Amino acid sequence: MLPKITRRRVIGLGLVTFAGTLLPTFANGTALGQPDKFGLPFAGQPGLANWFVRQWYGNTRWAYRQRRAIYGAGQGLHFGVDFFAPCGSPIIAIGDGIVAAVDGPYGSAPHNLLVRHPNGYVSLYGHLSQRSTLRVGQQVRRGEVVAFSGVPNGTDCDTRAHLHLEIRTSNLGGTVNPIPLMEADWPNLTLGLPDEGLEFEINLDNPTQWQTIYNQPAVYFGRALLNDFARPWPG
Numbered sequence: 001m002l003p004k005i006t007r008r009r010v011i012g013l014g015l016v017t018f019a020g021t022l023l024p025t026f027a028n029g030t031a032l033g034q035p036d037k038f039g040l041p042f043a044g045q046p047g048l049a050n051w052f053v054r055q056w057y058g059n060t061r062w063a064y065r066q067r068r069a070i071y072g073a074g075q076g077l078h079f080g081v082d083f084f085a086p087c088g089s090p091i092i093a094i095g096d097g098i099v100a101a102v103d104g105p106y107g108s109a110p111h112n113l114l115v116r117h118p119n120g121y122v123s124l125y126g127h128l129s130q131r132s133t134l135r136v137g138q139q140v141r142r143g144e145v146v147a148f149s150g151v152p153n154g155t156d157c158d159t160r161a162h163l164h165l166e167i168r169t170s171n172l173g174g175t176v177n178p179i180p181l182m183e184a185d186w187p188n189l190t191l192g193l194p195d196e197g198l199e200f201e202i203n204l205d206n207p208t209q210w211q212t213i214y215n216q217p218a219v220y221f222g223r224a225l226l227n228d229f230a231r232p233w234p235g
């Protein structure tokens with residue numbers, strides 16, 4: 001169940017309140033709400049056959065090993081959160097917003113969708129199985145089905161299907177760690193499965209840096225690698 005959101009229009013001010021925070025209405029006058037935190041991109045319960053977290057954002061061991069091959073443009077880090085989800089699983093908007101792009105030049109092939117939220121962040125839903133039928137400029141509500149999960153290369157649906165979810169900065173030039181921005185029981189969403197995407201690479205010259213799911217750096221596309229450690233562990 002998604003948490004209930006209470007929304008109240010402040011007549012004449014063009015503002016709405018969410019959990020005590022005043023937010024402006026969008027340009028067309030429709031109030032789009034934003035709770036304190038985003039929700040999860042799936043409606044049902046996690047499970048092996050449903051969805052679960054497969055790779056955290058940031059300095060993961062998988063990203064370290066692929067820092068040049070796959071993640072070089074993102075400073076060597078995994079710049080989103082991966083949720084395993086069988087191909088065709090419905091994906092819901094993590095917050096109210098307005099569609100910013102459909103299959104734009106933002107990676108995560110074969111299809112992606114971007115939604116701009118009132119708090120300034122833009123959510124990106126990637127590796128989708130089909131082009132979204134939503135239109136740029138269209139409003140979406142938190143919890144509304146906006147896309148369907150797929151797989152990066154279009155095959156291996158059984159084992160590699162996942163949603164790559166990013167939270168981009170307002171100018172789309174970088175990403176931030178989604179974990180602190182989303183309301184979820186994170187530690188239990190991996191189902192306890194081992195995976196190098198769920199562990200963090202250690203820099204022996206600064207061994208406590210970037211070692212928790214909550215403490216991971218922002219990524220700016222096109223800048224230098226952040227994890228080209230001189231003394232990595234396990235390497």
Ligand SMILES: [Zn+2]
Binds near residue numbers: 055080082164165
């Ligand atoms: Zn990913």
